[in-house]
Amino acid sequence: MDLLISLVINGLATGMLIFLLAAGLTLIFGLMDVLNFAHGGLFVWGAYTGVVTYAYTESFLIGIVVSILTGIILGFIMEKLIITPVYGNHVQQILITLGFMLVLQEMIKVAFGPNAIPVTVPSYLAGSWEIGEVIVIKYRVFIIVVGFIIFGIFHYILTRTKIGLIVRAGVINKEMVQALGINIKRVFLFVFMTGASLAALGGMLMAPYSGSIYAEMGMEFAILGFIVVVIGGMGSFSGSLLAAILVGLAGSFMAYYVPYLSLAVNMILMAIVLIFRPQGLFSMIRREST
Amino acid sequence: MNQPALLSKQNIIFAILLVVLVAFPFVADSRTLTILLTQIFIFGILAMSYDILLGYTGIVSFGHAMFFGIGAYSTAIMLKEIQPTIPVFIGSIVVGMVLAGILSFFVGLLTLRLKSHFFAMLTLAISGLLLVVAEKWRSVTKGNDGFTFRAPDVFKDRIVFYFCVLACLVIVFLILRRFVNSPLGRVLIAIRENEQRTRSLGFKTLHYKVISSIVAGVIASLAGSLYAISLRFVNTSMMTMDITLDALLMTIIGGVGTLVGPLVGSVVIEFAQHYLSGLARDYPIFERWIIFFGIIYILAVVFFPKGIVGSILTKISKWKQRDQVPLPESKERSK
Amino acid sequence: MENLLKLHNIHTHIGQYHILQGIDFEAKEGEVSVLLGRNGAGKTTTLKTIMGLTPASSGAVHYLNQDITKKPTYDIANLGIGYVPENQGIFGQLTVEENLKVAIRKETPEIMEKQEYVLNLFPDLKKFWKKAGGNLSGGQKQMLAMARAFVNDSKLLLIDEPSKGLAPIVIEKVMEAIVEMKKQTTIVLVEQNFLMASNIGDTYTLIDDGRTVRSGEMSELIQNDELKQKYLGIG
Numbered sequence: 058m059d060l061l062i063s064l065v066i067n068g069l070a071t072g073m074l075i076f077l078l079a080a081g082l083t084l085i086f087g088l089m090d091v092l093n094f095a096h097g098g099l100f101v102w103g104a105y106t107g108v109v110t111y112a113y114t115e116s117f118l119i120g121i122v123v124s125i126l127t128g129i130i131l132g133f134i135m136e137k138l139i140i141t142p143v144y145g146n147h148v149q150q151i152l153i154t155l156g157f158m159l160v161l162q163e164m165i166k167v168a169f170g171p172n173a174i175p176v177t178v179p180s181y182l183a184g185s186w187e188i189g190e191v192i193v194i195k196y197r198v199f200i201i202v203v204g205f206i207i208f209g210i211f212h213y214i215l216t217r218t219k220i221g222l223i224v225r226a227g228v229i230n231k232e233m234v235q236a237l238g239i240n241i242k243r244v245f246l247f248v249f250m251t252g253a254s255l256a257a258l259g260g261m262l263m264a265p266y267s268g269s270i271y272a273e274m275g276m277e278f279a280i281l282g283f284i285v286v287v288i289g290g291m292g293s294f295s296g297s298l299l300a301a302i303l304v305g306l307a308g309s310f311m312a313y314y315v316p317y318l319s320l321a322v323n324m325i326l327m328a329i330v331l332i333f334r335p336q337g338l339f340s341m342i343r344r345e346s347t
Numbered sequence: 348m349n350q351p352a353l354l355s356k357q358n359i360i361f362a363i364l365l366v367v368l369v370a371f372p373f374v375a376d377s378r379t380l381t382i383l384l385t386q387i388f389i390f391g392i393l394a395m396s397y398d399i400l401l402g403y404t405g406i407v408s409f410g411h412a413m414f415f416g417i418g419a420y421s422t423a424i425m426l427k428e429i430q431p432t433i434p435v436f437i438g439s440i441v442v443g444m445v446l447a448g449i450l451s452f453f454v455g456l457l458t459l460r461l462k463s464h465f466f467a468m469l470t471l472a473i474s475g476l477l478l479v480v481a482e483k484w485r486s487v488t489k490g491n492d493g494f495t496f497r498a499p500d501v502f503k504d505r506i507v508f509y510f511c512v513l514a515c516l517v518i519v520f521l522i523l524r525r526f527v528n529s530p531l532g533r534v535l536i537a538i539r540e541n542e543q544r545t546r547s548l549g550f551k552t553l554h555y556k557v558i559s560s561i562v563a564g565v566i567a568s569l570a571g572s573l574y575a576i577s578l579r580f581v582n583t584s585m586m587t588m589d590i591t592l593d594a595l596l597m598t599i600i601g602g603v604g605t606l607v608g609p610l611v612g613s614v615v616i617e618f619a620q621h622y623l624s625g626l627a628r629d630y631p632i633f634e635r636w637i638i639f640f641g642i643i644y645i646l647a648v649v650f651f652p653k654g655i656v657g658s659i660l661t662k663i664s665k666w667k668q669r670d671q672v673p674l675p676e677s678k679e680r681s682k
Numbered sequence: 683m684e685n686l687l688k689l690h691n692i693h694t695h696i697g698q699y700h701i702l703q704g705i706d707f708e709a710k711e712g713e714v715s716v717l718l719g720r721n722g723a724g725k726t727t728t729l730k731t732i733m734g735l736t737p738a739s740s741g742a743v744h745y746l747n748q749d750i751t752k753k754p755t756y757d758i759a760n761l762g763i764g765y766v767p768e769n770q771g772i773f774g775q776l777t778v779e780e781n782l783k784v785a786i787r788k789e790t791p792e793i794m795e796k797q798e799y800v801l802n803l804f805p806d807l808k809k810f811w812k813k814a815g816g817n818l819s820g821g822q823k824q825m826l827a828m829a830r831a832f833v834n835d836s837k838l839l840l841i842d843e844p845s846k847g848l849a850p851i852v853i854e855k856v857m858e859a860i861v862e863m864k865k866q867t868t869i870v871l872v873e874q875n876f877l878m879a880s881n882i883g884d885t886y887t888l889i890d891d892g893r894t895v896r897s898g899e900m901s902e903l904i905q906n907d908e909l910k911q912k913y914l915g916i917g
């Protein structure tokens with residue numbers, strides 16, 4: 058029983074981190090029709106800038122703020138420089154975002170050195186609760202709570218505000234949104250920067266959880282993010298939360314019972330979904346064919 | 348449209364180049380350079396095979412390293428388990444190619460009906476899976492530790508191997524050039540330009556794309572076989588994303604859809620990698636040489652989507668309107 | 683009367699295809715101007731070019747005495763042009779309410795009044811206020827699309843084949859609505875259904891193979907059997 062609970066908590070925490078990465082990916086894909094292979098770069102840059110700030114100021118909170126700012130700034134630069142020139146051309150998009158990913162990853166090594174950097178949990182989030190037999194690690198609960206709060210905020214924005222409405226409409230039909238007098242490029246930039254900041258935040262929250270950060274973690278996590286986006290249905294925000302939790306749980310249980318299969322299981326899941334249900338497992342939105 | 352005449356300028360340049368490359372080992376007695384050139388040829392073959400996908404059919408595959416790895420392992424395993432002789436080596440190349448052909452057929456059938464993004468992801472997943480399988484199947488692959496094996500004795504002489512690889516390169520180049528200039532190749536180019544339209548003209552585009560991926564897979568496997576021999580060693584890193592990225596980088600920087608471009612890309616990247624990592628001892632920034640290529644690559648995608656060779660060819664054909672080496676693209680449009 | 687909209691020698695390329703090869707067209711204020719021509723003639727592309735969705739490669743679009751040829755789509759829309767595309771362009775997963783809300787720029791009293799007005803014009807929309815746009819019937823979708831284009835107090839409405847795929851009785855309703863809206867706005871109508879076109883159109887422009895071949899008063903076209911036979915296949 059206690060094992061079950063800690064595996065679930067593990068899975069949920071990992072799932073939330075993947076969700077932060079996947080949420081941006083899925084919205085950017087749904088709205089802009091861009092699959093951003095450099096998204097993992099935002100994750101890892103968020104982690105590094107945040108962690109370095111955290112180490113320097115000894116404030117985890119300032120670290121978080123800086124990581125989010127990094128995401129916003131990088132997101133702005135990326136959208137303007139990397140994405141805008143290749144709108145509408147899928148092959149070029151894949152190529153250029155992939156190239157940018159490589160550059161971001163190597164720049165990490167230049168800026169922060171090639172070795173992994175250890176990270177500790179801030180004192181007020183360190184330690185664990187003992188509830189009966191079960192040991193619950195505080196930081197994991199923290200991640201889960203933050204994940205749900207972020208989901209709540211963005212769910213509210215998407216369903217209850219004008220900008221959210223425009224984003225949802227844009228996912229369905231960009232042309233029509235423009236024909237109704239909305240500058241979709243501005244919406245693109247907004248969504249891209251938001252998605253980037255979420256990924257960066259995810260990287261920062263990941264750091265104390267895994268205990269160290271390294272340049273390649275961006276790509277590793279991005280692959281999980283892609284899996285989640287595919288399973289959840291490209292463009293579906295709620296779908297990405299469900300899928301992230303599923304992938305997180307699958308990872309945590311597999312890692313315990315059949316460790317060598319954990320990545321493979323997710324890969325197989327993604328392959329099956331792509332082949333048999335490319336619109337995603339949880340996608341409630343089906344794109345209009347017209 | 349027309350096959351370049353036997354004595355076209357293009358062919359004369361190639362012939363001169365070939366003579367230089369053949370004479371090279373006799374003139375320059377540099378072991379390092381011979382090995383480097385061999386490596387360039389091998390990756391040139393791989394990059395050309397990638398060009399069939401990216402440059403001629405317009406699809407981005409993240410799984411190309413699978414086929415490279417299959418070739419490498421076929422050769423390594425057969426030479427180790429049977430005996431290190433030339434017939435076994437040739438047999439292993441054939442086995443690798445057949446396996447790669449079969450795999451690429453099925454993978455292609457599964458993946459190629461998907462649109463670009465989804466296709467890229469699915470190839471990523473499948474090659475990721477295959478990598479996991481290879482790493483866990485330690486009794487055969489020895490995982491990431493890999494294993495060494497003996498190459499046929501004649502290849503002890505680096506120069507013999509150099510010629511063997513050069514011959515493969517020339518043959519592959521000639522075959523692929525034939526292939527892309529054939530009616531079939533022309534359909535692939537049409538698919539790259541506008542798949543919808545090609546389909547509406549009555550071509551079963553999926554068939555053609557599958558053929559393209561089989562050709563690419565089979566050639567990649569050959570490159571893998573040669574690569575294994577050159578190292579006398581294999582491990583699972585030969586089927587990782589890094590290999591695919593190398594091929595991608597070479598193809599883009601050299602010039603997609605030109606066949607010669609990927610060769611040039613291979614030269615540029617291998618040389619640069621060699622010398623920049625030499626420089627890195629004094630200037631650590633060069634350890635991150637991939638940054639430079641990443642940036643060049645990004646600039647290439649945006650500003651010179653035709654790469655080095657493509658850009659030069661465009662210049663030339665602008666110079667003289669009726670050049671003998673028209674770009675495949677301009678052929679298509681001039682219909 | 684003033685020309686609200688004027689297209690002069692418009693050429694439009696989509697990709698490498700030269701679709702429009704010389705469109706001349708004008709719409710006078712307060713009138714219903716009908717674009718006619720067979721399938722594939724370039725009527726839809728003409729409307730898209732006006733909206734800046736497939737921008738013209740040469741020629742000029744003038745609206746309210748300004749050149750809007752090179753303006754981005756959203757600017758054009760914000761100048762008071764409402765667009766009802768061929769397939770209606772309803773956001774299927776959004777409710778009727780949300781579909782209208784996307785269009786509404788500012789919830790000013792005038793616009794809310796306008797919304798009241800269109801809802802009275804199309805009572806079905808009020809009835810299915812919370813229903814997903816994708817679940818509406820064809821006629822209701824058409825009405826929603828027209829309401830959405832009109833709700834911002836548009837000075838000009840571009841409507842692409844509103845009768846397409848609708849039952850005759852529904853077409854009747856759509857026609858009535860257009861006649862009603864005509865009292866408040868100028869309309870450019872693409873219509874294959876000649877009966878409908880001739881009933882509500884004031885002027886016509888015939889398009890064939892991406893070119894304007896003729897334009898004039900609708901009454902004149904109604905009498906010209908030869909023209910109808912040649913370009914519309916009716917007689």
Ligand SMILES: Nc1ncnc2c1ncn2[C@@H]1O[C@H](COP(=O)(O)OP(=O)(O)O)[C@@H](O)[C@H]1O
Binds near residue numbers: 722724727728
């Ligand atoms: N996206 C496109 N790509 C290529 N050709 C197109 C595209 N859109 C329209 N066309 C072509 O342009 C011509 C005019 O189309 P359209 O404006 O839709 O005609 P209409 O509305 O009069 O039926 C047709 O021949 C059509 O095939």
Ligand SMILES: [Mg+2]
Binds near residue numbers: 725726727
């Ligand atoms: Mg039409």
